[in-house]
Amino acid sequence: xALQSFIDVKQNxxxxxGAHRATFGYVFQPAIPFPTKxxxxxxxxxxxxxxxxxYATGAGTVDTYTGFGNISLQTLYGKTLKSGLMAMGxxxxxFPSATKxxxxxxxxxxxxxxxxxxxxxxxxxxxxxxxWDWSFPTRAVNGRLTLQYFYAINLKDGWQIAAQPAxxxxxxxxxxxxxxxxxxxxxxxxxxxxxxxxxxxQVWGYAPPPGSSGPEWTIRFTIAPxxxxxxxx
Numbered sequence: 001x002a003l004q005s006f007i008d009v010k011q012n013x014x015x016x017x018g019a020h021r022a023t024f025g026y027v028f029q030p031a032i033p034f035p036t037k038x039x040x041x042x043x044x045x046x047x048x049x050x051x052x053x054x055y056a057t058g059a060g061t062v063d064t065y066t067g068f069g070n071i072s073l074q075t076l077y078g079k080t081l082k083s084g085l086m087a088m089g090x091x092x093x094x095f096p097s098a099t100k101x102x103x104x105x106x107x108x109x110x111x112x113x114x115x116x117x118x119x120x121x122x123x124x125x126x127x128x129x130x131x132w133d134w135s136f137p138t139r140a141v142n143g144r145l146t147l148q149y150f151y152a153i154n155l156k157d158g159w160q161i162a163a164q165p166a167x168x169x170x171x172x173x174x175x176x177x178x179x180x181x182x183x184x185x186x187x188x189x190x191x192x193x194x195x196x197x198x199x200x201x202q203v204w205g206y207a208p209p210p211g212s213s214g215p216e217w218t219i220r221f222t223i224a225p226x227x228x229x230x231x232x233x
Contacts (some may be wrong), residue, residue: 007025008219014213014214016062019210041075049067067099068097076114108144112130114129128148143171164202180205205217
């Protein structure tokens with residue numbers, strides 16, 4: 001079970017007044033697996049805390065707030081085959097939990113699928129997670145596509161070249177957010193019991209440039225302790 005924590009530093013831009021500003025956020029997103037005889041059920045809650053998170057005001061300007069963002073939960077089922085192919089499917093739920101009312105999203109629900117490949121020879125991993133969300137009740141006809149591509153290329157002494165940027169398309173705004181990213185990571189052992197923790201840093205650049213508001217680049221730091229499953233002895 002990977003207890004992933006992300007620390008994001010973003011530089012935002014755009015044409016809206018107040019759009020040009022730096023923001024700081026923390027995200028807790030553990031991957032909690034429940035093994036079965038035919039595959040794995042994996043829960044991936046995402047709990048964001050924003051320190052200067054952005055939102056659009058009624059006057060068309062961009063302002064910031066500090067507090068919880070919109071929480072979501074992905075539920076996946078699937079397995080990695082002997083060939084190394086990873087295949088999973090499930091659904092995601094979004095909750096209108098942001099502390100600031102203007103930053104609060106609608107409820108959302110939609111399917112997701114994961115396809116990837118894990119090489120037995122090198123241990124390298126490649127893949128993508130695609131999710132489509134429908135918002136309700138006020139935005140029932142709209143939707144959002146998220147495509148998170150991920151890769152991890154193993155080097156020597158526990159080092160990796162790794163990143164997990166997320167491409168987004170908003171049907172309501174008819175706008176894309178296209179990050180291109182890379183980074184480094186290392187699994188280090190701490191303490192007398194060699195407790196494993198994955199540490200990493202990534203840099204994402206975005207294309208095209210933001211319209212009224214949006215990120216121009218992101219630096220993400222990762223801290224992910226790996227612990228055993230208490231329900232699997």
